[in-house]
Amino acid sequence: MSSTRLRTARLRFALLAFLTALGLALGLGAATAGAAGSGTATASAPAAAPPAGKPAFQLPFACGTKWRLDTWGHNPALDIVKEGNPGSDGLPVYASAPGTVSAAYWDDGSGNTLQISHGNGWFTAYYHLQEAPTAYVTVGSQVTGATQIGRVGKSGGANNWAHLHYEQRYLASGTFTDETHRRPVHFGGAEYSGAERTWASVTSGNCAQPQTAPYQPWNCPNGSVCFFSETGGRGTVCKTDRNVPASTCGLRKSFFNNGHPQAGVDHAYVSFTEGGTSCLHHGWADGRGDFAAGGRTIRSVTWGGECP
Structure with missing residues (x-):
């Protein structure tokens, strides 16, 4: 993800927040202010079901926590921050579903990066992690939704904006994927996809098992x-x-x-x-x-x- 795109995303986020506040002051709904002022559609009830065989992915965050999701200019990938975007830096990131870590590496754009293979050709990718990609897991590690794999950061080309760039990918064979393999993202069976869309408050359903966590x-x-x-x-x-x-x-x-x-x-x-x-x-x-x-x-x- 280029630094220009990231700067544009951050400007859009700030503009959306300003216009939302202005809309509220005028008695308008936040979604109306966001959509009319920024060109970003604020969605609240995604309905598209995942394709057959896709794992039951959940948000890669602690059970019950609330997050903001944006496709910005790189749909179907998502940029994710804490609801309202306060204090996202350093928050724990968990695997979206059971799987095996298939790649852990540094990239000048994506920074500290992990890929997880979930079987049936499905993968997830996690960008801009705070620590080295092998700080919590290594290639070959078996993970579940209870496994912390890193923390939200701003490594690589994140342009000093702490967020998780997240992708769900499909490749029938192989252990390494790239952005050409991206597919629409589903969490809890609902689709979060579409150009220039925003979901301002999505609750993590990653609750299947007790989650290990650092002392924070x-x-x-x-x-x-x-x-x-x-x-x-x-x-x-x-x-x-x-x-x-x-x-x-x-x-x-x-x-x-x-x-x-x-x-x-x-x-x-x-x-x-x-x-x-x-x-x-x-x-x-x-x-x-x-x-x-x-x-x-x-x-x-x-x-x-x-x-x-």
Whole structure:
């Protein structure tokens, strides 16, 4: 994707946001302002079904999160950012469906790039990832929708705009595809395709399995305390927003309440099967709570007031 096209996409995004706000101020709908002012059609109910044999692809993001999809000038590919485009940089990217990593490479245009083969000739491609394409997976890695494959970034020709350029491709034979093999994108069985189209808020249905995640605040919902089972804050995430008298969640790292104060549940007391207790609180700006090194098993979690 050329830097000129990316600059054009970013200008369109800014213009669409401005015209949407102006339309709202005039009592017009956001979709009307976007379509009339920018030439971008805002779609809300895609209906076209995927072809027979196509995998049941889902948005490559955490279950329940909301995203903005744009075809801009490279339909049927998509540029994807967080709903409203705030803070997309660094958000985790997951595989769209089970498959095998077939290519991981750097390209001056697409930056840190991954391709995944999903069988029956179907592939997905992920551009502009933040870290090296082998930071989370390598060629030959088996992945599912629960597998983090990277993070949203702005590598290569992304022109300092953090977003995921995403494609679904079809090639009956072979392990490597290119942009000539692109096909209309489907998520959850609905088609997101068409020249110059926008879907302002699409919810990820990538919910089949618990998703592994790095130790970052966006992985812990507001009002919850989250415990990560492996070193570095990876592995199974155990979450609770209430008192839990017993748990088998092994602990390495944790997040509390995503850094947001919440009356009555600003602190969580944690006791361990191996003995001892600790207290998590939102006091740090990012809501982080580190326990002592080494895995321990949580015996109970009690929500309360101030930590002693």
